[in-house]
Amino acid sequence: MRGVMMYAPGDVRVEDRPMPSILEPTDAIIKVAATCICGSDLWPYRGLEPLAAVPQPMGHEYVGVVETVGGQVTSVRQGDFVVGSFVASDNTCEICRSGYQSRCIHNVMMGSIGTQAEYARIPLADGTLVATPAYPADDLIAPLLAASDVLGTGWYAAVAAQAGPGRTIAVVGDGAVGLCAILAARQLGAERIIAFSRHPERQALARAFGATDIVEERGDEGAAKVRELTNGYGAHGTAEAVGTQLSMSQAIQSTRPGGYVGYVGVSHGVDLRGIDLFFRSVHLHGGPAPVRHFLPTLIKLIGDRSIDPGRVFDLTLPLEDAAEGYRAMDERRAIKVMLTL
Ligand SMILES: [Zn+2]
Numbered sequence: 001m002r003g004v005m006m007y008a009p010g011d012v013r014v015e016d017r018p019m020p021s022i023l024e025p026t027d028a029i030i031k032v033a034a035t036c037i038c039g040s041d042l043w044p045y046r047g048l049e050p051l052a053a054v055p056q057p058m059g060h061e062y063v064g065v066v067e068t069v070g071g072q073v074t075s076v077r078q079g080d081f082v083v084g085s086f087v088a089s090d091n092t093c094e095i096c097r098s099g100y101q102s103r104c105i106h107n108v109m110m111g112s113i114g115t116q117a118e119y120a121r122i123p124l125a126d127g128t129l130v131a132t133p134a135y136p137a138d139d140l141i142a143p144l145l146a147a148s149d150v151l152g153t154g155w156y157a158a159v160a161a162q163a164g165p166g167r168t169i170a171v172v173g174d175g176a177v178g179l180c181a182i183l184a185a186r187q188l189g190a191e192r193i194i195a196f197s198r199h200p201e202r203q204a205l206a207r208a209f210g211a212t213d214i215v216e217e218r219g220d221e222g223a224a225k226v227r228e229l230t231n232g233y234g235a236h237g238t239a240e241a242v243g244t245q246l247s248m249s250q251a252i253q254s255t256r257p258g259g260y261v262g263y264v265g266v267s268h269g270v271d272l273r274g275i276d277l278f279f280r281s282v283h284l285h286g287g288p289a290p291v292r293h294f295l296p297t298l299i300k301l302i303g304d305r306s307i308d309p310g311r312v313f314d315l316t317l318p319l320e321d322a323a324e325g326y327r328a329m330d331e332r333r334a335i336k337v338m339l340t341l
Pocket of ligand 1: 089090091092093094095096097101103104105106
């Protein structure tokens with residue numbers, strides 16, 4: 001089968017990889033229908049994070065059709081169209097049952113398997129995969145793929161930021177996750193949504209997803225602008241979807257005392273000073289999003305056409321052209337690239 005491998009920063013190749021097979025009775029093999037390139041794939045691409053292996057199989061987002069299942073799999077079967085999280089989880093341990101499937105005690109990061117490929121082995125299939133009611137219409141493939149990571153992650157950020165009626169929510173990051181956090185905050189009933197963005201196309205999508213205000217300033221200046229827009233208070237909650245020192249600090253500074261920061265940008269070089277945190281008096285809640293927890297809700301909203309997170313994919317390429325997809329995202333020519341098979 002064909003699959004994407006990263007050999008070094010900037011060096012992505014599509015090549016023949018061994019067909020996956022059932023290794024554990026809890027595994028399923030899926031034929032991938034669509035996959036995509038994640039903002040987090042850019043960290044090793046830019047040389048800012050070491051490769052876990054050389055070459056490293058790439059990709060952790062996926063939708064597809066179940067090909068085969070192991071002997072203990074009962075919730076999905078051959079022919080089902082499925083959406084899964086970027087973290088495989090048993091969905092039965094105490095951590096999973098409390099709603100934190102991405103930190104399951106048996107978790108397997110799908111990035112270690114690599115779903116930018118024709119087929120993928122899904123560990124803990126019963127706990128990880130959710131079947132759609134029927135084979136989805138063509139225009140639902142992209143939004144369902146978004147649910148596999150960026151939508152679920154943006155949703156978690158909005159929930160962690162306590163988005164809800166009467167609330168003002170700020171969103172740091174205008175990539176696919178930040179944009180999905182805006183969509184989520186809107187769905188959760190937030191009254192006002194302040195998006196940080198300097199890019200006209202992303203601002204337009206932010207507004208289409210529900211942003212009521214756009215702030216172009218960054219850092220302390222950006223946070224000051226949020227306070228100015230909120231009678232000096234700051235946002236009730238802020239979703240942070242970047243993962244840098246600047247973005248975390250901006251999120252914390254944008255949030256009023258007693259407010260909530262939902263941080264989902266994978267942290268790179270972030271140092272928080274205890275004394276600063278102490279006097280900010282904000283709740284910090286984040287980490288890898290428990291996408292599996294939200295999947296049934298998200299699949300329903302997408303199936304009803306209540307939300308269309310598929311709009312974050314502004315470039316679609318065949319899997320064979322993955323290298324061009326990485327370049328387009330690295331150069332910010334694309335928000336998010338879908339790879340089709
Ligand atoms: Zn678990």
